[in-house]
Amino acid sequence: MNWLTRVRNAIPFIAKRDTPDNLWIKCSGCAQMIFAKEFEDNLSVCPVCNQHGRIGPSTRFEQLFDEGSWIVLSNPRTVEDPLKFRDSKKYVDRLKAARAETGEADALINAQGRIEGQPVVIGVQDFAFMGGSMGVAVGEAFITGIRAAIAANCPYVIFTASGGARMQEGILSLMQMPKMTVGVQELRDAGLPYIVVLTDPTSGGVMASYAMLGDVHIAEPKATLAFTGRRVIENTIREKLPDDFQTSQYLLDHGMLDMVVSRRHLRETIAKLIGYLQPQGVAA
Known part of the structure; x- marks a missing residue:
């Protein structure tokens, strides 16, 4: 030794x-x-x-709704793998993994409750569920939230967080864009407010449809908001983009947003907007 x-x-x-x-x-x-x-x-x-870090539906609901006032709405069942899609993994296996990780059925969850005593339906996209991607289930969940708001005669508030359409559902995912646009029009025909809160990140087909159709557009600070990637745009227009391009502050400065609101002030801001926009005579 x-x-x-x-x-x-x-x-x-x-x-x-x-x-x-x-x-x-x-x-x-x-x-x-x-x-x-x-x-x-x-x-x-x-x-x-x-x-502002990314948070899921449950945390968001707890931060916004009056304590004990809200319930999660059930979403309709949809065909899970309509194209029998497979890349490096089966699509059904990706869905199972996302559900096990998040505890949610899909990327958009709705809840109905009250904010400062005022009735509201809120939908939250979860980026942790396959990048918050928009597929058939997300489209159906959005319509469910819209129609729940119409039935309750109250506003619908959507928190977006998505990389865009879900590639595993091909053209069916893109078909959700016009369907959800029609849903927004149903809410407008009922004379009810549609408020959009864009969170980090919101992009692709989501940004190109229901995320930019609100009566009021709010964004959280420093959120990345874009239709397509920075590099794609630079290669297309052959120009260097500003450093703050595709941020919430940039979009606010260029007229695409109504306000940028810190998370600690979101609840009171949404409550004020509901008070301003909600049709008079609705019982709180």
Whole structure:
């Protein structure tokens, strides 16, 4: 036994601490490490750079609705794999994995409740579910939310977060764009407000349809909002785009948004808009 082995064996063994691996979160904006509890207490907003983190439907509903006032609406069943699509994985396997990860049936969830005593139906797209992609189930969920709002004679508020159409459903996913546009018109024909809150990221066919058809367009700060990718545009027009291009502030400065609102002020802002836009005589 050499001296190195003797020294190593003489050092007392200290067991590795069992520490959670989720105590810290790395901000997607400034790359700072943030204590997870501090991040959650700040509504999943970075206290250093104000980058708004992505949150799911349940968290969003808890932040917006009056406590104990809301219920999740059931979405109609749809054909899950109409094209029998397969790339590196079967589409049905991707759906199973997304459902296991998020606990949701698909990428758009609706809930009905009250904000500051005022009735409202809210739909939230979950980017964690296959990038919030728009397929047949999302289209049906959107129409379900619209018609629930019409039945309750109240506004429909949609929180968008999507990479666009779901490629595994091909042309059927693109057909959701006109269907959802007709749904928005049904809400307008009923004289009810349609409020859109664009969150990070919203792009593709979603940005090209129902995300830009609202009576009021709100966005969270520093959200990426785009129809197509930056590189595609630069290669097409042969020009360098501004650094802040396709951000919520850029779209606000160029007239495509009505306001950019921090998450901590969203609830009160939506409540005020409902009060301004909701037809008079509706019982709260």
